[in-house]
Amino acid sequence: MSAAARVLDLLARRGETLAVAESLTGGLVAAALTGVPGASRSFRGSVTAYATDLKSGLLGVDPALLAARGAVDAEVAEQMAAGVRRLLGAAWGIATTGVAGPDRQDGHPVGTVYVAVSGPSGAGKSAALRLNGGREEIRRESVLRVIDLLSGELHGNARAQDTEQNGGT
Structure with missing residues (x-):
């Protein structure tokens, strides 16, 4: 089972939904999710905000x-995820922003991704990545x-809920 299938299955079992905001991946995250049979049980939709003005005007x-x-910034990625x-x-919302190449953007080298x-x-969480390879490899990764x-947040959230329900700390 793919990682996309696993998160969608977990979301469906929990009765939760997911939305995606993408920049450098240009719809690849949504494609990975909607390629899973039954994705509609949890996947709400996506926004490909490639242009910077859409990040503010549409995603807030x-x-x-x-x-x-x-x-190309961690806080921008977090605000994109919250906005979508x-x-x-x-x-749940997830987001991608960064530089896939072939050229630097805003002073960031190719492979800088958030x-x-x-x-x-x-609450939001972001990860800074330095990816190697060509444009397509960076986007796929x-x-x-x-x-x-x-996936990590879903599993962490489930553990926190279990602890609260069991009266633990």
Whole structure:
């Protein structure tokens, strides 16, 4: 079973939903998820906000943050994940932003990628990646990494819920 299938299965069993905001991956995360039979039980939809102005206008990323740091930034990724979660009415949101190449962007070298997840509590988490390879390799690896980040958060969230239900600390 693929990582995408595993997270979708877990989301479906929990009765939770997922939305995706993508930049450098240009729809590849959504394609990986919708390629799984039964994805519609949990997958709400996606926004490919390739242009910087869409990140703020559509996903609610702070324009001052974008002006100060550019689109390739951990906090931008976190705000994209939170924004798509709100916009599409999902329990969970994930996001990708970065530089797939062939050229540097906003002073960042090719392979600089940020992935993020935003959960039901509104808390966000991001990961900074330095990926090697060509454009397609960077994009494919970004898809795997954002799904892995979501998987880790889903499993961590489940452990926290179990602890609360069992009266543990």
